[in-house]
Amino acid sequence: MNLRCLIVDDEPNAVSLLEMFIRQNTVWQLVGKCYDAPEALSFLKTHPVDLIFLDINMPHLTGMEMAALLPPSTSIVFTTAYSEYAADSYSFPTIDYLLKPITLKRFYAALQKIEAHFARPEAAAPVADNPPAAAPRPETEYFFIKSGRMLHKVLLQDILYFEGEKEYARLVTPTQRLLIYRRLKDIGEQLSGSFARVHNSYIVNIARLDSIRDNHVFIGSKQIPISEKFREAFMERIKEKVF
Structure with missing residues (x-):
């Protein structure tokens, strides 16, 4: 079984051990090794994978926080020296949970789980190098936002706006303000329907204006500027609804 996998871990020795296990015991394609979550998220923009070996305790973003930002089709094997995260890890598409130091015997057990998972008919097919464009997202779609150790379910139709904060963005609904570890530009590329960029720092839900x-x-008591850069495209969309 030829799976594309990625190792994400801030410990070089742990990365080297997993790399050795993979190369000596599987025919999987190890497409990359990253030493923190921001590096891995950047790598994944241009290198699709089927499976990630993901350390939990890392600087900048933890493995749990990174997992909340991954597409649901990406399977995960968490690696960590701490057993207390095991229950939380299964909030994600987790195949296995490896406690460090990882032995060859334990890796073999994980290997069997991984290959059994991908052998199931319902398992997602490997991502194509040039995947087709995603279909427009329905307004009733929802997703989960990781905040601390909690996953918050958010309906797209409830979102008022996104506000950019350097490498992060804040999602605002009538009842929530959640920090997302993604740039506003990247979020905008995944949104469709009634969402529009009106400023370098804002994406708004036109349906909630x-x-x-x-x-x-x-939007309610919030006043959001429309910058010259985005004004023409935004007003063209508004004109479609003007009587």
Whole structure:
């Protein structure tokens, strides 16, 4: 079984051990090794994989926080020296949970679980190098946002706006303000339907706008500027709904 896999771990010795196990005991394609989550998320933008060996305790973003940002089709084997994260790990598409130091015997057990998982008819087919464009997202779609040790379910139709904060973005609904460890630009590329970029720092849900005046949109008490860069494209969409 030829699976494309990635190792993400901030410990070089742990990376080397897993690499040796994979190369000596499988025919999988090890497409990369990353030493923190931001590096891995950047790598995954251009290198699709089927399976990630993901350490939990890493700087910048933990493995759990990174897992919350991955497509649901990406299978995960968590690796860590701490057993207390085991229950939380199965909130994600987790195949196995390896405690360090990982032995060859334990790796073989994980290998059997992994290959059994991908042999199932319902398992997702490996991602094509040039996948087709995603279909438009229905407004009733939902996703989960990782915040601390909790996963928050959010309906797209409930989102008021996204506000960019350097390498992060804040998602705002009438009842929640959640921090997402992704850039606003990357979020905008995955949104469709009624979402529109109006400023370098804002994406708004047009369906939730209350009014537009001068160079601002208003959502409840929030006043959001419309920048010159995005104004023309945004107003073209608004014109479609003007009577």
